[in-house]
Structures are given as C-alpha cells and as structure tokens.
Amino acid sequence: MRIEEHPILDFHKDNKISFTFNGETLEGYEGETIAAALHASGVKILGKSLFMHRPRGFYCAIGNCSSCMMTVNGVANVKTCVTDLKEGMVVEIQEGKGVIA
Amino acid sequence: MKEVELLIIGGGPAGLCAALSAAESSAKVCIVERNKSLGGQLIKQTHMFFGSEKQYASIRGIDISGILLDKLNHYKDNVEILTETTVVGMYEDGVVTVLHKEDNYYKIKPKAVIVATGAFEKTLAFPNNDLPGIYGAGAVQTLMNVHGVKPGDRVLMVGAGNIGLIVSYQLQQAGVQVAAILDAAPKIGGYLVHASKIRRMGVPILTSHTVKEAIGKEFVEKAIVCQVDEKFQAIEGTEMEFDVDVICISVGLTPLNELLAMRGCQTKYVPQLSGFVPLRNENYETTIENVFTAGDATGVEEASSAMVEGYLSGLCAASKIGYTPGNFEERKKDYIKQLNDLRSGPVGKHILAGIEQIVI
Amino acid sequence: MFEKTGIPSEEMVRGKFPSIERINKGPVAVVECYKEIPCNPCQDACKFNAIKVGEDINNIPQLNWDNCTGCAVCLSKCPGLAIMVVDGSRSEEAILIKIPYEFLPLPKEGDLVKALDREGRYVADVRVLNVLNPKSFDRTPVVTIEADRKYLYDIRNIKVEA
Numbered sequence: 001m002r003i004e005e006h007p008i009l010d011f012h013k014d015n016k017i018s019f020t021f022n023g024e025t026l027e028g029y030e031g032e033t034i035a036a037a038l039h040a041s042g043v044k045i046l047g048k049s050l051f052m053h054r055p056r057g058f059y060c061a062i063g064n065c066s067s068c069m070m071t072v073n074g075v076a077n078v079k080t081c082v083t084d085l086k087e088g089m090v091v092e093i094q095e096g097k098g099v100i101a
Numbered sequence: 102m103k104e105v106e107l108l109i110i111g112g113g114p115a116g117l118c119a120a121l122s123a124a125e126s127s128a129k130v131c132i133v134e135r136n137k138s139l140g141g142q143l144i145k146q147t148h149m150f151f152g153s154e155k156q157y158a159s160i161r162g163i164d165i166s167g168i169l170l171d172k173l174n175h176y177k178d179n180v181e182i183l184t185e186t187t188v189v190g191m192y193e194d195g196v197v198t199v200l201h202k203e204d205n206y207y208k209i210k211p212k213a214v215i216v217a218t219g220a221f222e223k224t225l226a227f228p229n230n231d232l233p234g235i236y237g238a239g240a241v242q243t244l245m246n247v248h249g250v251k252p253g254d255r256v257l258m259v260g261a262g263n264i265g266l267i268v269s270y271q272l273q274q275a276g277v278q279v280a281a282i283l284d285a286a287p288k289i290g291g292y293l294v295h296a297s298k299i300r301r302m303g304v305p306i307l308t309s310h311t312v313k314e315a316i317g318k319e320f321v322e323k324a325i326v327c328q329v330d331e332k333f334q335a336i337e338g339t340e341m342e343f344d345v346d347v348i349c350i351s352v353g354l355t356p357l358n359e360l361l362a363m364r365g366c367q368t369k370y371v372p373q374l375s376g377f378v379p380l381r382n383e384n385y386e387t388t389i390e391n392v393f394t395a396g397d398a399t400g401v402e403e404a405s406s407a408m409v410e411g412y413l414s415g416l417c418a419a420s421k422i423g424y425t426p427g428n429f430e431e432r433k434k435d436y437i438k439q440l441n442d443l444r445s446g447p448v449g450k451h452i453l454a455g456i457e458q459i460v461i
Numbered sequence: 462m463f464e465k466t467g468i469p470s471e472e473m474v475r476g477k478f479p480s481i482e483r484i485n486k487g488p489v490a491v492v493e494c495y496k497e498i499p500c501n502p503c504q505d506a507c508k509f510n511a512i513k514v515g516e517d518i519n520n521i522p523q524l525n526w527d528n529c530t531g532c533a534v535c536l537s538k539c540p541g542l543a544i545m546v547v548d549g550s551r552s553e554e555a556i557l558i559k560i561p562y563e564f565l566p567l568p569k570e571g572d573l574v575k576a577l578d579r580e581g582r583y584v585a586d587v588r589v590l591n592v593l594n595p596k597s598f599d600r601t602p603v604v605t606i607e608a609d610r611k612y613l614y615d616i617r618n619i620k621v622e623a
Contacts (some may be wrong), residue, residue: 001250002249002250002251003249003250003275004566005251006275007567008163008563008600009147009246009249013249025305033248036244039244040250045233046233050232054158054231056232056320057235058303059235059237060221060222060239060240061226061239061243062221062240062243063135064221064222065221065237081243095288143482148540149539149541149599149601151498151500151540152499152501153505153518154520158500158502159502159538159540159599161599215543273564276565283609286462289464289465293467293496294463294493294542294543296466296467296539297467297468297539297543297579298541298542298543299467300467300468301579301580301581301617302580303577303580306466308465308466364572405499408516433587434529442499442517442519443499443518445519446517447496447497448499449519450497
C-alpha cells in the first residue's frame with residue numbers, strides 16, 4: 001500500500017524497523033507514525049468500540065478524534081496517528097478502556 | 102514559571118506568519134507547537150496556492166512552510182520554538198499550561214498570546230460511518246502526502262468544496278482511483294478550475310447527492326449513495342451502489358476554539374465561518390485583553406488569508422506589548438489591503454458576511 | 462450548469478479561444494478561467510505582457526493575442542491548471558496542443574497517448590511531440606501533442622497507459 005513513485009513528492013525512506021502488532025512481526029520506517037506503518041501493511045482495524053465491539057480505524061489522522069487509540073508497549077490509550085514508530089514496539093488492539101498504570 | 106513576551110499557540114501558516122511579523126517588530130516570540138515539526142497543514146499541500154505574490158501564489162504549500170521557516174531563521178535570536186509541546190490550558194490569570202512530550206508539564210506567563218490553533222474535520226452521520234476506511238480528507242492527505250501510504254484503491258469523495266476537489270486530484274496523482282465526488286448541495290462548492298481539472302480525468306461529480314449508508318464487515322466495501330432534494334432529504338428510489346474501500350469525508354472544517362473559550366473570550370456561532378469563533382477587533386484582539394487570534398481558529402477560510410491574518414495579528418500584538426516600529430502603519434495598511442483583495446470577489450462574500458458578525 | 466458539472470459549455474470554451482487566423486499564425490495561450498477567484502500569478506508569469514488581471518486580483522484574466530508567443534510558462538504557473546496552448550501554424554490538417562500534465566508515468570517524445578475531452582471521454586489517439594519539464598516549471602511538466610484540427614475545441618487532457 002506504499003506509494004513508490006509520485007509526480008510531486010519524493011518518498012525516500014531510510015531505516016526500516018520492525019515492530020509487532022498483536023504478536024505478528026511487521027515492518028515500518030523510522031519517522032513514520034504507528035498508524036501509517038500499520039496501514040502500509042494493510043492493517044486498517046486499529047481498535048474496537050467499547051460496548052458493541054465494532055471495528056474501528058483512524059478518522060482524522062492528526063490527533064484530534066481519538067479513534068486510533070491502541071495499547072503500545074503496555075501503555076493504554078496511545079494515539080497511534082501522532083505517535084512515531086520505534087524499533088521493537090509492541091502494538092496491540094486495546095480491549096476496553098485500558099488501564100492507566 | 103517560564104516568562105515570555107509573545108506566546109504564539111500553533112506553528113501552522115497563521116502562527117508562523119505571526120511570529121515573523123512580531124519578530125520583524127523586534128518582539129521576543131515563543132511558538133508552541135504540538136507536532137514535532139512546524140508548518141501545520143501546509144506540509145500536506147502538494148498543489149500550488151492561489152492569491153497573489155505576497156501570499157506565495159503558484160508556490161506549492163509543501164514548499165511554503167520551508168520558505169517561512171527560512172525567514173524565521175533570520176530572527177532566531179528573538180524566536181524560541183517549542184515543538185512536541187501541547188497547550189493544555191489558558192487561565193484567567195494569564196497563565197498558559199503546557200505539556201511537553203509525555204510528562205513534562207509546566208507553566209508559561211506571556212505578556213500577550215496569539216491563538217492560532219486552526220480547525221478540525223467535521224464528520225457526517227450515516228449508518229456504519231464508523232467503519233475503518235472512512236476517513237477525513239485531511240487524514241487521506243496526511244497518509245498520502247506525508248507518509249507515502251495509499252489510503253486504499255478506490256475512493257468515494259463526499260464533499261465538492263476546495264478540499265474535496267483538491268484531495269481527489271491528489272488521490273489520482275497517488276495512483277488511487279476516485280469513483281465519484283458527491284455534494285449534497287445543488288452546486289459545486291469549490292473553485293471551478295479544481296472541478297474542471299478532475300472532470301477531465303473522467304471523475305464524475307454528482308451534486309445533490311449524498312452517502313446514505315456504508316456497507317462492510319471489518320472495513321468499507323461499498324457505499325450506498327442517493328440523490329437529495331433542495332431540503333437535503335433523500336429521494337426514494339435513487340440509490341446507487343459504489344464499490345469502494347475508502348469513503349473520504351470532506352464536509353468542512355470547524356475552528357479549534359477550546360483554548361479561547363477556556364480563557365473566557367466571547368465566542369459566537371457564525372455559520373459563514375464554520376463554527377464558534379471569537380469576537381475580535383480589527384487588530385485581531387479578542388474580548389480578553391492581550392489575547393489575539395489568527396487563521397482558521399478565527400473562522401475557516403484559506404491558507405492564504407491565514408498567513409496574512411498571522412502577519413496582522415503579529416504586528417498588532419507586538420505593538421500592544423511595546424514594540425511599535427516606524428513602519429507600523431505602512432505594514433498594517435498593507436496587510437489589511439491584502440485581506441481585502443483576497444475577500445473582495447464573489448468567493449469572499451460569505452466570509453465578509455461572517456466577519457461582520459464578530460468584529461467589535 | 463457549469464456550477465453543477467464543472468464542464469464549461471461549448472460557447473464558453475470557444476469564447477476563450479482567439480480567432481482561427483491567430484491560431485494559424487503560431488502558438489497562443491487559452492486561459493480557461495471562467496469564474497472570479499482571488500488569483501493573479503498568470504499575469505506575473507508572462508514576460509510578454511500578454512495576460513492582464515489588473516488591480517482587483519479577482520478579475521478574470523484578459524489575453525492580448527498579439528503579445529502572446531505561446532511560450533507556455535503560464536501553463537506551469539496557473540494554480541488551477543486552467544491554461545493550455547494551441548498552435549495551428551504547422552499544417553492544414555493538424556494542430557498542436559500543449560497541456561500541463563502532473564501525473565506518472567510522464568509520456569516521452571514519440572509516444573502514442575489517448576486524448577481526452579473536458580469530461581474525460583476518449584477523443585482520439587495522438588502523438589506526443591515534446592515534453593517540457595525544466596526545474597523552473599516546479600513539477601508541472603508541459604506535454605505537446607499533435608491532433609487532427611477538427612478536435613481543436615475538444616481535447617483538454619491525455620491518458621497515458623502505464
């Protein structure tokens with residue numbers, strides 16, 4: 001799902017890194033957001049609605065709507081659309097509201 | 102408590118231009134930006150801007166933020182930039198509280214503030230509008246133009262304003278097919294040159310149409326579209342199905358005014374400006390002394406006017422705290438003229454009608 | 462209608478073209494800017510004083526056909542990509558059309574591409590004579606195609622097969 005060639009922009013990406021999503025190892029690039037890296041790997045479902053467990057993805061992608069929250073490295077309610085991907089990150093679909101330690 | 106002279110909240114086009122203008126007047130400026138880099142929405146705009154030379158017409162939005170940052174660098178002794186820093190409160194005693202990264206919380210006491218927080222995407226209510234694959238237009242732009250990731254393979258664009266038309270063109274440039282552009286209104290809302298550009302690629306624009314329902318199990322697979330009447334009510338029997346994996350909602354933005362409201366600035370709901378906006382004088386000062394505002398936070402318009410409002414509020418805020426250079430009147434006149442030029446044609450009419458309701 | 466569809470009527474389109482006599486003399490710009498918007502970089506771009514917007518930047522650009530040399534610099538500067546150049550001076554049967562084209566793959570000289578009309582419908586197969594893409598055009602290449610003269614008012618875009 002990545003754009004290889006673009007008439008206006010140059011997507012030169014260095015530094016491939018790996019992370020896990022619900023236990024599965026995926027790859028992304030340093031400097032991109034978790035949500036973008038997931039989307040590039042075809043992962044569109046980022047969470048579940050609280051009561052009816054409906055599939056949810058992101059909506060605004062700039063940190064306003066909170067639709068993209070996931071548990072990252074054990075920390076709940078991380079806005080994945082504005083959080084940078086780091087090597088070895090453990091990203092999981094959050095069950096319920098999550099617990100703030 | 103960190104003491105600053107002029108605090109600018111938001112490092113987008115309005116905030117950057119406010120900083121430039123204030124720094125030119127020799128004020129000491131501190132820009133607070135929640136993202137890790139400056140530029141706001143400019144960094145996604147791959148298209149050429151309109152307006153005239155002073156607003157960087159013909160220059161691509163993505164390049165304008167670089168130009169503004171270069172200019173700001175000339176004043177680096179007077180300009181402090183705090184990135185990854187979110188303003189979390191603005192209080193009656195003038196204190197502004199901020200959160201830097203995860204847990205560095207502290208307070209700032211500015212002599213004056215310019216709130217340039219921009220706007221956020223509206224959404225549309227229809228069954229299954231929460232399915233993954235239903236994204237705001239800004240989200241699609243962020244994914245495509247900042248991260249180089251395709252939002253999907255086939256998109257239904259809802260909204261034929263400037264953003265809907267421009268993002269449709271950008272989707273096609275990224276190799277993503279736009280199945281159709283809908284607008285519930287009977288006319289295309291955006292510039293017709295944008296519409297013509299997308300039509301000559303064979304992308305249909307369906308006015309008086311809206312999305313009725315999204316279909317899909319784990320993400321969008323189809324969209325049901327129908328015609329609407331002049332009261333925007335669905336017309337029975339006009340349903341059409343589109344096989345799409347993205348429904349892009351581009352139905353407008355609304356000002357991000359929480360900080361202004363928290364501070365106690367008087368606001369008013371103005372439909373022509375797309376939401377609740379602060380009352381302000383011609384210097385862009387709100388009903389709270391030394392609290393200024395600029396850009397989409399004052400009313401959703403265009404990046405070109407956001408930049409000029411930034412220049413004007415920066416000039417006036419700097420003057421309010423004691424920095425009134427010799428060319429103050431000349432600069433003020435120029436900025437006001439630029440805003441009038443941008444708003445004097447037919448496209449500026451409804452903005453002027455909105456501004457009339459909030460200028461004190 | 463135009464406000465509903467984004468497609469100008471034939472009358473509106475022809476109103477933006479100079480006379481056939483002028484088109485046959487050499488390349489000339491056609492500025493398809495039909496509505497007032499605050500925008501004037503076409504005026505600034507033209508080194509031959511052929512485009513005038515004036516004091517009020519909302520004015521629709523006016524063309525001076527005698528001054529215009531069809532150099533196509535304005536094509537790359539118009540934010541609406543509303544300008545094209547036509548040239549009827551080469552032959553009796555053919556016209557040259559220059560359009561801004563911001564897509565990949567970019568065609569190459571000699572390629573056969575599909576010419577499209579203002580609604581994106583196929584008009585004819587046409588040959589690419591030239592692709593101009595200097596740095597000064599800032600990623601808005603200008604493609605020159607050769608078409609049958611009868612399509613002068615129809616062709617507005619191309620489709621390049623990957």
